[in-house]
Amino acid sequence: MDTLSQFRDEFETEYQTTKKFFEAYPESKNDYAPHEKSMKLMPLATHISEIFGWPDTILKTSELDFATGGFQPKHLSTKEDLLNTLDENFKSAQYALENAKEQDLNDTWALKNNGEEVAKWTKYGSIRHALNQITHHRAQLGVYYRLNDIPLPGSYGPSADH
Numbered sequence: 001m002d003t004l005s006q007f008r009d010e011f012e013t014e015y016q017t018t019k020k021f022f023e024a025y026p027e028s029k030n031d032y033a034p035h036e037k038s039m040k041l042m043p044l045a046t047h048i049s050e051i052f053g054w055p056d057t058i059l060k061t062s063e064l065d066f067a068t069g070g071f072q073p074k075h076l077s078t079k080e081d082l083l084n085t086l087d088e089n090f091k092s093a094q095y096a097l098e099n100a101k102e103q104d105l106n107d108t109w110a111l112k113n114n115g116e117e118v119a120k121w122t123k124y125g126s127i128r129h130a131l132n133q134i135t136h137h138r139a140q141l142g143v144y145y146r147l148n149d150i151p152l153p154g155s156y157g158p159s160a161d162h
Helices: 003-023 041-051 054-060 079-099 102-106 123-147
Strands: 063-065 108-113 116-122
Touching (some): 003 079, 003 102, 003 123, 041 079, 054 079, 102 123, 116 123
Antiparallel strands (some): 108 116
């Protein structure tokens, strides 16, 4: 089985769907959140765009420590920045997946916080988790759009709006 080419295809599909959502992004709603415990709209969309870069990080490293690894979420403010970040991260993921070897997927990768392991998977499982996170958070974004009467693009077929 050629897992890496399947991942490239899946990321391409998720990229195209996410791009439609971002093209509908309402800049006037950057600070919208449906609840005080919810992420605001722009940080949520930014997070989705950043997840597209995870395969590159996963394939190049053995772990990411949020406290000591130097990762800082980007602070975007425009739809253009959002689309550009999505494009950059998608391209880096595709490049990483094109240049990886199947056996690389067997190595382990961990998320840590100040040295404490939060989660650990094979690199295959880590990339699979990234795809799941994209789908999960994009669905969350769709709820935000619906609550603001923003027409939803179709994801895996038509939506009630398209």
